[in-house]
Amino acid sequence: DQQVKQNSPSLSVQEGRISILNCDYTNSMFDYFLWYKKYPAEGPTFLISISSIKDKNEDGRFTVFLNKSAKHLSLHIVPSQPGDSAVYFCAASASPGTGANNLFFGTGTRLTVIP
């Protein structure tokens, strides 16, 4: 059963506009969330993370929002650039001592930014 879900397999956005990628999780023990970006023929690379004690984390054009009550997080990219075209994976983990040792990944959302 998928504990981290990305329900949109793909998203197309015009250059300069906002891209919003969504992620839902089911395990209330998750307390650390990350976004990774993956280009073809390369491994995923870390983009941004957020701890459950925060509801927002910003890094340049990238902002991650966390809504713990809804078990939902989103990644906002503003403004979107053609170089942002990639597959984005959401991931979640639980702290040591909770019995979970894995980093659980979603299925990914392919973002295409149209010039």
Add this chain to the structure above:
Amino acid sequence: EAQVTQNPRYLITVTGKKLTVTCSQNMNHEYMSWYRQDPGLGLRQIYYSMNVEVTDKGDVPEGYKVSRKEKRNFPLILESPSPNQTSLYFCASSRSKNEKLFFGSGTQLSVL
């Protein structure tokens, strides 16, 4: 340059022929793990290692073995590969479990 190196990039083999995919990191990371990526399933963890001689199963460990004899190396071993192990494999490392992972470039394995 800090990196995770896995080899080979591409591998075609036949059912039952033992193979090893190597993984090495030069960042002195304690935590290493293996993932497989399949369409519609995302990245699923196979095995992970918290340190030398400490390994544990992830989500999908069946049919795989690992070893961590040195801090920098974490090979993935398929003793008797089967077609359902055809997948894209990624090795990753991090300073500790909850820190960002650095991924290798991937190994595309086809088992005929």
